Amino acid sequence: MRGSLRKQVGPRVFDCVAFLVVRDGSVVLTVGERHHPIAFGHAVLIAPRTVFTYEPEGTATLTTLLVDVDYLLDQLYWQHPDVFADRYVVRQYAGALFPDAAHVLHVNGEDANRLILVLDEMTTLYERREYPASYFWLQARLSMLLGTLAPHVRAAPD
Structure with missing residues (x-):
């Protein structure tokens, strides 16, 4: 989903991990009692079943x-x-590695621009609805997106 907004959005909740990427402007993300100001160069990972607004x-x-x-x-x-x-052990550790429901990533410079290009390509492929032909292309772009974000993810200290 991509869109410009001028008013509050929410509350929202998903049963999967939500990645929010600010492409332009700034928003205040609210998760529980915590407020996160985010702008271009930020991406946010939001845990499943987390209620949030922005x-x-x-x-x-x-x-x-x-x-x-x-x-x-x-x-x-x-x-x-x-x-x-x-691979089943990973689930046990994921909650300990990332205890916060919202994880703000600082993705600046070249990585932020790359992220937006990849998201644009994913959006275009998705909107064409050429399944199953576009599946592997979408999969490749998702890997590029995760590869761009991974260096910016920081696990909680022990």
Whole structure:
């Protein structure tokens, strides 16, 4: 989903991981009692079943990408097969690694621009609705997106 907004959005909740990417402007994201000011160069990972709202400061453009939890856990396993005994163990550690319901990533400069280009390509492929022909192209773009975000993710300290 991509769109410009001028008024508060929410409350929203999804049963998957939501990635919010600010493309232009700034918004205040509210998760529980916490307020997160986010702007261009920020991406936010929001945990499944987390209620959140956001309100633009002026006009803002965001892209929201929804990704299945099991898919992301599999990707985390395959990224670190030397750390996890099997892919089912990853679920036990994910909550400890990322205890906050909203994880704000600071993705500035070249990575922020790359992120927007990848999201634009994903949106175009999705809107064409050429299934199953576009499936692997979407899969490749999702891998590019995760590869761009991964260096900016910081796990909670022990």
